Amino acid sequence: MTSRQFSIETIGIVGTGAMGRGIAQIAALSGLSVRLYDTNPEAVGAARDYLADTFAKLAAKGKLEPARVTAALACVTGAAAIADLAGCDLVVEAIVEKLDVKRTLFRELETVVGGNCVLASNTSSLSITSIAAGCQDPSRVVGFHFFNPVPLMKVVEVIDGLRGDPAAGDALMNLARRMGHTPVRAKDMPGFIVNHAGRGMNTEGLRVAGEGVASFVDIDRIMREQAGFRLGPFELLDLTALDVSHPVMESIYHQFYEEPRFTPSPITGTRLAGGLIGRKTGEGFYQYIDGKQQVEAEAAAPTELPKRVWISNRYPEAREAVLQIVAKSGVTLDEGATPAADSLIVVTPFGHDATTATVDENLDASRVVAIDALFPLAGAQRRTLMTTPATTRAARDAGHALFASDNVPVTVIRDSTGFVAQRVVATIVNIGCDIAQKQIASPLDIDLAVTLGLGYPRGPLALGDALGAKAILTILRNIFSVLEDPRYRPSPWLARRAQLGLPLTQTDAADADETGANTNAKDPR
Incomplete structure (x- = not known):
């Protein structure tokens, strides 16, 4: 031509x-x-x-x-x-x-x-x-x-x-x-860059809600205040409106021949049929009065701290972050190889649910709470705590009081593979990696398109690099090991770069230009 x-x-x-x-x-x-x-x-x-x-x-x-x-x-x-x-x-x-x-x-x-x-x-x-x-x-x-x-x-x-x-x-x-x-x-390709990459936030947020893990409001709070996004998935869906976003979700799913990563949720189909479209109609996942979102205030956190706390050492870096909170709270640390009979048990899973973490370490499920340590716990704007189905109310409230003892809001959710933020962010990163793997766009253009088109704090590849490609890979593999759902299979782009210690924003070395420079994407903020 x-x-x-x-x-x-x-x-x-x-x-x-x-x-x-x-x-x-x-x-x-x-x-x-x-x-x-x-x-x-x-x-x-x-x-x-x-x-x-x-x-x-x-x-x-x-x-x-x-x-x-x-x-x-x-x-x-x-x-x-x-x-x-x-x-x-x-x-x-x-x-x-x-x-x-x-x-x-x-x-x-x-x-x-x-x-x-x-x-x-x-x-x-x-x-x-x-x-x-x-x-x-x-x-x-x-x-x-x-x-x-x-x-x-x-x-x-x-x-x-x-x-x-x-x-x-x-x-x-x-x-x-x-x-x-x-x-x-x-x-x-279906969805081009932005609508393709946007499947991670919306479809996974809907998946979390559909499993009964947390409410729409709590999921949005976690994604905003813990993960650092401007809007949570349900605020975003209300903004774009379901009469626009639901058909796009269905279209991309079918254009990719029922790719599990893009499976739509019956939640949006039902709400669209009922006219709960979003901001423009005054009611969606939230109600809007004079254009202002209506949200009930959070209940106050419990104040009765546990007598002592035992912390899993499965992930040493996460344990150190929890230790800092325990030290500030004044709660006694249980340093035994196994938890004492009256200790609150804290685990820090990456990708696994609290139940799997409990069984893997042969712990007493009635006293277990899990804390999401993917994002920094010190200086956090919000923390997420997770219980097993056997966790008692007393253990749940003691864990809540402990992790809110420095006045950081805590959201308590039901058991979930990957908490909320871990699984949503890992899905966002994984889909971005697949867009790069399929050469739909360059790493730089993927991150530019997502930050400018969706308002994310970072593009999916830069976000994965900031959190650690190995951590994202671990989360996805552990979710997959529990659920056996192919939507969580890691992209080859992610798996290979994590194993080699390369940035997700880096193209193959052989694709470097004649000067030897690699076309790495930089955080476009």
Whole structure:
């Protein structure tokens, strides 16, 4: 295939909903000529009025100079018919997510635009190769996936179809930078990067809730305050709304031919059917009054400390972290090889549930509590405590009092492989590793896409490196050993790098560039 030269100065946008308007906004502000088309003629005028109002508000806040507002509005014109898009260097469709509708549009566009006009789809879930298959010239069809709201979400995925001309994708990468966005390049695979990587948080959070391990509120608190995410899985699902996110979960699951890692949950299907969609309807996993999330305050922690504590030495580093808390609390440490009859027993499993940890060390299950030590216990904003099915109320409350004795909130959950944060984070890292393993995108682009597109504190690969690839591998293998569920099988990318002591952000050494530098991804924060 001979690559062409694509120069983009005039953009046609088909579809003037939220996505089309957002793309038009950033394009006009970058000085590009924009032609808006919609099958509803009134929608074009409404979109232009919306842009004028948005620009005026930005100018009133001092974020735009009046002269720039005037220039940007002058860049935007309406198109009464598809034929009016002739002369465009790029046409972006932001219409309904139906393959046949998009194919019909692109076939019509081919009869109108010139041979060097790029045809781009803003699809979030459909195959670019499938869309392009309806065209006479599929080489110029590219995915150009923005996120809502476009002006604020500063990342865009550029997706190459199997018959795509790399030069067309290159042109969109350059255009995205001109419009002030960070482009990431992806192969045409279900979910591309962001929606693919996002399965870890949502599907695993739903899995934890579905097992009755913890409530929606507690899972969100753990993921925010212990694991450091801006939003927990259920807050995120309420924000995106189930009428959007549930079909995406089902679509990706089926497009990957029922891959266990992406198995949807009946929880979202049932809630969607019941109209509990999220923030925009006032009720989802939470209720919203005047847009404010309603959450009951946590109950006060118990205050009666245990008389003495015995701590497992299965994971020495975790034991040292627990010892620091015990020392501050003033509770007597039981230093015997086995627990005394009146000691609270603390275990620190990685991936295993409290029951397995108890049986492995032949402990008295009625006195066992497990603490999640994957994240630092000292200086924590929250800790997670787990009980066995046999743990007594007295032992549970004593453990709660101990780990809250320095005024750190403690969430107590039922027995679970990998607690909450361990299993969710390990799943996020594992899926990110699989995206790298399949060469859907580079390690750098994977982490960039996830931090910018999902707002995670780190990308999945950088997160795995921060917590330790060996620790993540241990968690996944131990979860798998208990549940025998293939969703927890470790990615080869993770397993090999953990065994060799290499960063997850590092590509194969043989893929280093000619200067010998490796294309390691850096934490993009």
